[in-house]
Amino acid sequence: MHRRSFFKKSALLGTGILMADHLYAGLSLKPLNVAMVGCGDRGKGVLSVIKQMPTKFNVVAYCDVLDFRLAETKKYVPTSAVAYKDYRKILDDKSIETVFIATPLNEHFGIAKDAIESGKHVYVEKTMTYNIKEALALRKLINQHPKQIFQVGYQYRYSPLYFKVKEMIQSGYLGKVSQVDCRWDRNWDWRRPVADKTLERKINWRMYKEYSGGLPAELLSHQIDFINWAFETQPDEIVATGGVDVFKDGRETFDNVQAILRYNKAGMIGNYGATCGNAHDGYLFKIKGTKGSVSLLTNTGVFYPEAETAKELGIVDGVTGATKIVINTDGGIPILDKPTKDGTTYALDEFHNSILTGKMPVSNINTGTQASICVAMINEASYTGNKQLWKQEYA
Secondary structure (H helix, E strand, O other): OOHHHHHHHOOOOOOOOOOHHHOOOOOOOOOEEEEEEOOOHHHHHHHHHHOOOOOOEEEEEEEOOOHHHHHHHHHHOOOOOEEEOOHHHHHHOOOOOEEEEOOOHHHHHHHHHHHHHOOOEEEEEOOOOOOHHHHHHHHHHHHOOOOOOEEEEOHHHHOHHHHHHHHHHHOOOOOOEEEEEEEEOOEOOOOOOOOOHHHHHHHOHHHOOOOOOHHHHHHHHHHHHHHHHHHOOOOOEEEEEEEOOOOOOOOOOOOEEEEEEEEOOOOEEEEEEEEOEOOOOOEEEEEEEOOEEEEEOOOOEEEEEOHHHHHHHOOEOOOOOOEOOOOOOOOOEEOOOOOOOOHHHHHHHHHHHHHHHOOOOOOOHHHHHHHHHHHHHHHHHHHHOOOEEOOHHHO
16 A cells, blocks of 8 residues: 555545645736835745745835845845835835735734734734734734735645644544644754844844744744644643743843643643754654654654554554555655645745635634734743633633
8 A cells, every 4th residue: 555545545635625736726816016024034035935926926115124134135026126114105005905024023013003904915924913912902903804814924834734734633533632742943042143233132133022922932833823723722721931041142032941731622732842052853843642643844744653543554464564555764654745845835825815815814813813822821921930821802
């Protein structure tokens, strides 16, 4: 039995979840006039993907408060695109239909609010807002503007891989899931070079609590958001700890964090950790069920059946031990035949087509609010040492 036959037998194909390249076949393509607000690493990264999608997006303006970033961005945009230092000039331009926001986290809410109120569609990078109050206020505002598309940039879960894993979870293919283990580790100080020391806080804003949600917001929120979405739930209790344990350089946000999220309704525990002091695990994402587990990277994933599940699938002959299915040397079965593309490509495809069709994107104001609240609760728990409880008004 080959892998393709395995997935047919396991009912993981033919359920309407197709590769994103074909999700919207037949729709007429209309280039949207767009502007980028925030031209740091992520802003330029999104622009580099947009540049490969000329039939869908036309960048007419870009904005940043730092002159050197505007200069760096020129190679990512058409020569006709106009540079601004005040984002409100972009909002005044009626020809601009869509605004991308990739600024420091503390600025997301204000810019998104102004953009929606000016009639624009909005794509805001994760995490959606800096705190819970902003998340709830933005949700209320977006719900008052149903004709405008609002999408949050959790690009990984737009991947066909992550759609398939969600389907595995929802179909019961993994059995009863009790544990989720997530890490996003690195071994460097996370700093950007600063030629002018007066710009330290503007360039290295991720280091400072005034602007940033730290590692939970910038990294772990991807995995937190996926678990919320895939299990259609949210954590009820959060405990967390952390510290500036590796790079004692004046930073305020922790460089070493560990959080435990208890999902009472799902009967599940989520372990989420990140450190700047060791890169061995890198991006680690494991979902553990009674029938099998899934181990994910950003673009590939492997299913590891439990012993009884493997026997039921006929993966191993009980007498000879002969392999009957294409498997890895560690006993895992690749979920897809090949790695997926950059998740941002899938996310921008969805955004464009949501605007054309008026259909709410998968990563929307409701899921974005949920993830923002989780991140804020983790930070509150780690900074204060107090357990955080999900409140009824968050739902």
